[in-house]
Amino acid sequence: MLLKRTDCGLALLLLAFCAFAAWRTTMVPSSGAGSQAGPAFLPWITVVGIALLSVALFIRGLRTEVTVSEVSAANEERAPQRSGVRYATVVLVLFVVLMIAYAIAFERVGYLPSTIATFVIGMLLLRERRVLQVLVVPAVVVACVYYGFTYLLDVYLP
Amino acid sequence: MEISSYVLAVFDPSVLWIIALGTLGGMIIGALPGLTATMGVALLIPLTFGMAPVMGLNMLIGIYIGGIYGGCISAILLRTPGTPSSAATVLDGYPLAQRGEAGKALGMATIASFVGGIFAAIVLAALAPQLATLALKFGPAEYFALAVFGLTIIASLSGDILKGAIAGLAGVLIGCVGADPISGISRYTFGVSGFASGFAFTPALIGLFALSEVFVQIEKILSDRVERMKVGGIWPNRQEMKESGMPMLRGSLIGTFIGIVPGTGSGTAAWISYNEARRTSKTPEKFGTGHMPGVAATESANNAVCAAALIPLLALGIPGDVVTAVLMGGLMIQGLAPGPMLFQQNPEVVTGIFTGVFVATIFMLVFGLLGIRFFTQILRVPRRLLTMAIVVFCFVGSWAINLNVVDLYTMVGFGVLGYFMQKYGFSQAALCIALILGPMAESNLRLGLMSARDDLGVFLSGPITLFFLGLAVLSLLLPALRSWKQQRQAAKV
Structure with missing residues (x-):
């Protein structure tokens, strides 16, 4: 409503x-x-x-x-989540900026550096702090995608 | 005797092996967002140079069939349609996965794809030349009527008809960006050369469905509202099979018919089939919430297109869709000229292709069912990692289509648009349908008017146009009639 x-x-x-x-x-x-x-x-x-x-x-x-009851019910439901939602909104805006920056950097900087940087920043924005998850796994995923597309599927990545 | 020897040639272990490899490769290509069946076939055509015609062509057909099926895997598990033809599968497939029934959704998609594929293969083998002649009667007026019928799907797909119509019209307007299809005059390009041929469809789709979902997932992750998805069993229960039987058969019929009409494609077939399943269902309100018949309808239709699109290619030398246009290249490389003479001069190739379609469809069923447990492992990946991996696939997939950086901006733009559409209740599906059918409607409307010197009567003159426009009126009236009935019943209670 x-x-x-x-x-x-x-x-x-x-x-x-x-x-x-x-x-x-x-x-x-x-x-x-x-x-x-x-x-x-x-x-x-x-x-x-x-x-x-x-x-x-x-x-x-x-x-x-x-109706008044609908407004108050919605407000009550939202109150405890408000700070979390505000943080999520800030992160979401930062994430959109990150996506635009990634799109700009993809061709200019190259697939490998731009993707690893975006992956790591994205994981940090999502509040991931474990070193294995933030640094090692992204490097492996990005390298696998690069190998799969470039060598197996013959798709050029910059 | 001769025919049986042509059929048996396909069952040679080396040919079977190559068809199996093609089908499996196609499934993987189809499941990766941005890599389409067309791309798979085009990439692997050079491999067929040294092969015998039946072997090489059947490998390409395996990639085609596997590729169209593979699109449903990422559509169901990640809300990322692997190919444009599986965009409609997202509507019910992803909610099913969210409900912990990813295995069942994939199981139903595999069965429906098999039924659609086999149905169209039978039609291909039995009626190829006769049906292709009917498809030749389609002119601009008929195509326009078909597009209008497709656009009326928006009315029944959108929960909020007003917002659905706005999304649909916005889709048509977005489809106008780029060179005008008739005169070539640039429209809304703002001087950006990358927009000269309009927004690339696959990046737009990836953004609309996949990147927008990434934004939604980010909100959920940060507010700790992520539920781990369960996989569940892979076999739909008896009730679900019973409910999905008719949509599956209807989807097979629609897919076969749409596939025969050149230039329409599996995306259109899937949407029309979805709409028909919903329109004729006793419980239309369940569609879009994770309803098995929704998955059955779309997957049977898009896989039926694969075999059916070969009918005009083989019988008349006219490709039914983009992939068959690439396949036509594969035929010509082998020194074969598709058309009526192919049936007389190379019956072994024609029979080999017919048999190959059956074999590839069976391989698709086997690999699909065996692979479900493997495919669904993706849901066990930690959510943060999966979200970022999807972002990488969105970018690489959008890039791979044209190797053009403008496609990346398109994808991000449509991602943001899709997120806000989701947030404020505008149907992304309506925008997607209009993006597909808008350009087809426009060019055929104007071609029709040009040929009839601006006489609108041309669109009401033939039986085919009247048939589709009648269906369009029905498609618009029935949801309204149904909601009026429901309101009346509610008022009585």
Whole structure:
């Protein structure tokens, strides 16, 4: 039920996305060779469709009633987990940053160093502190994947 | 007498051994995210140069069949579809694994893949030339109607129809990124050359299903909410087999039909079969929560496509999907021209291929059932280690498709998108279906309009289009009708 209120926020985000997509769609030629339905035909249908459905989502979010008991029950359930959840959110954000950095480093630095570094940092972020698990196992896994893909499957890894 | 000697040639120990090796290799390739059956066949074609045609082609067919089946292993155990054709298996396979029934889910997937494969192999052997002629009647209007029917699956797959429709439309819009299929004009590429041909499908899928699940698992690990998954037995019980019987048969039929129609592929067949199983089920609400018929429907359909896709290839020289297009190369390397003349000039090859499909499917069943205990050992790996290993496979798998760094960004982007979709109740499956069918719908809609000078009536003119559009209307109306009935019954109580 609480999710329904979030729907209003999501609908506004989607409408902002539609405005951006509509602006980009104006840059696509609207008519094609031999037909009125050009390259912008389907994009316009989808942008308008998402916008209309977002408005419907917003209205549904506004009309959904959340009772006081539901709010307090949800708050009680969340209270003991809150600090853990906050830490998890921070780690999650750091993890996304790690994934982007890994994607950038994969080709530039090479598979072996970038993957070992990402593996070790990831294990540390997941609160793994045993040396065997943090250093030795990642090195073995990364080396096995490298051997399997490069020598057995003939897939080039940078 | 001649035919029996052609059949017996496949049972030569050296040929049997090579088919077994191909099937097992295909299973491993299929289970590794990012490595597709197409890639496996393409990589190993050079090995067939020095082999006799029946031996070489059957090795490739073994890789193809094993590869399509192998995709379900990582889909069920890790929520990472090994191949795009097993994306639909994630929906019920992974919840079954979470419930401690990974062994049973893999058992059902293996049995269903075998049933679908054998069914299509029988059809291949009995009706190849006749069915291929029917498939030739498909024009843009028919393909468009088929795509529209496929897109209506979204209505019945999404718990929240409104959010499902938004996810579906977003998928169609994302599918528009890249060069326009008709005019070649760039759309939404932002000047990035890597997006010129659109988002690569496999990295997008890996991100959407696998990396997003990594983020979910991280949350669980850090809040100490990780439960160790149990493996359980491998044999579905009598009740589960009974429930899955019809979806399995229907999936085999759908997979066979879709496989015969060139250019559609096993991913489409799996989704349509899943939708039909859910639509006709007495308990549709169980689908998506770890329901055996869901696994049976998808796996029987995608494996039925393997044999069926060979029908237009062998009978008409038209590949049924991407893998058979690569297989066509394998045939030509052997100096064989696929098409009607192949049946007259090289009956030993055609009969050898028919027999090889049966043999490879049997090997797949044997290896699949024997390997379940081995495959499920993956669930005993410590969760932190497994999570990080999945990250590595996500990256290596996405890279291996095109050796392009843009695919890695695509995968990460779709991973973040998939995580938020999961968190806020948007169907990832709807986005996935739209990504597959959106481009097919668009190009055929516009080709149809071009050929009919913008007359929309072209999409209502033929019996095939009317059949699919009728099914699409049914597919949209039935879930609505069912929910209206349930509401009425609830009001009465």
